[in-house]
Amino acid sequence: MFRSSQHKQILENLTTAVVMLDGRLCIEYMNPAAEMLFEASARRLRGKPATDWLANSPEELKVLQESLETGHPYTKREARMMTLGGHELTVDYSVNSISQSRGERSLLVEVEARDRLMRIEREEELLTRHASARNLVRGLAHEIKNPLGGIRGAAQLLERELGDEELHEYTRVIIEEADRLRNLVDRLLGPRKLPQLSDVNIHAILERVCSLVSAESGSWLHIQRDYDPSIPEFEGDAEQLIQAVLNIVRNAMQALERSGTPEPLISLQTRALRQITLGTERHRLVCCVIITDNGPGIPEHILNNIFYPMVTGHADGTGLGLSIAQSIINQHHGLIECTTEPGETQFKLFIPLEHHHENLR
Incomplete structure (x- = not known):
């Protein structure tokens, strides 16, 4: 030969x-x-x-x-x-x-x-698109909040000048709606404070989320756990990480409830992964949290945009939960990926376990 x-x-x-x-x-x-x-x-x-x-x-x-x-x-x-x-x-x-x-x-x-190269390209695109969306939202928020402050202040001054108490109802509507828009803009911006770092255990965070979701859902939802006990503690903001995981799990719970899925199930898995590239940076050890539900799946036409603010697949949703979750995990130098098909939607949260706290923003 x-x-x-x-x-x-x-x-x-x-x-x-x-x-x-x-x-x-x-x-x-x-x-x-x-x-x-x-x-x-x-x-x-x-x-x-x-x-x-x-x-x-x-x-x-x-x-x-x-x-x-x-x-x-x-x-x-x-x-x-x-x-x-x-x-x-x-x-x-x-x-x-x-x-x-x-x-x-x-x-x-x-x-x-090609798998690794395709994944790197996909992650780079996801991070770039998310950063562009954040910059756009920050600029838009600045342009919205400035006139809102003026409108609210003018309504307060007008209320003081009006002698008729019945007319105060109209100025209160202006003030309340201005406050509502300001709160919406603040939610669009996501977490604005720096992470409060401490040693966190990912399984304690997941158990906290499970207790919150169980209290909300009652007995109709089954939560399955599959944890890797070898994952060490790492430095992060426990409250923000709870919020990120809770946003994803709550979205899954709501999708299962709306679709009437028989035997609704949400699975929480953790795995320790070695030598993983996220974007352009290679990490020696990464904590991977896998959140899977057996619901109807995410509509294909919005799948590539689900981490953008205001993108949602149902009429009563705000489209902010996944955007905020991605921002929180990005602050921890990680990334969230999603795959979906009818009967299974899976979110993977990748959180590096190296110490990058000096660069957290």
Whole structure:
């Protein structure tokens, strides 16, 4: 298969995953990078057909067969492949046909995982969009609050000048509505004070949220817990973190109640993740809080905008809960992600466990 041991040594030291397929499209060779990517040893996968890792895509297999027969190389972007453990990967791969002895052909497949790069790009976009939205809201809030103060002050002066007590009702309406708009703007801005840092236990925070939600929902909602006890304490603002988690759990509870989901369930999981990139920064250890409900899911047309202020999927909602939650987790140098489909909506809160408190804003 290799013309020299030097060729094999080069392949063994590549960081790119390389797989050799024989004339039956079965795995003949994998380098160590491919073993890591597909979560299996070359010995275990040798002789396995391509269907075991191409997500059983007939189109992919057809193109591989055509390349084997014609000798034409090709490249596939964002294809789906499977690890031996059943995990689906998004990859780019290139295929080149190699002539062997006795006229036989093999396929050299170079595979590059795209999942991590796609996630980094998605997180960078999410953080950028959220920061842009916050700046827009801050500017808008400033422009709204200035005239509101003038309107309220003028109404108070007018009330003093009016001798008829019955006319005071109208000035009070002006004052109350001005106060209501000011409070709405303050809520749009989210938490304005610096986090009050102390050592916090994420499970104590989740238990506090569970007790609050249980008191609100009564007995119709089931809450399932699955905690990782190895997660250490970290420095954060307990009250703000409770608010962030509560906003998400309360949204899930309201969605379950409105939809009339049979056997409504909210699951709270914690996991310790290592070497996780959030945006452009890589963290050695991250606390991941996974909040899952079995409701109807989030409408597709608003899914990409759910962390913007005033974006909501129901008429009586304010659209502020998720925006505030994202702001709080961002203050802790973390990030919230969401995936949804009918019957399952999942929010993942990533909170780095390193000490960044000197930069919290």
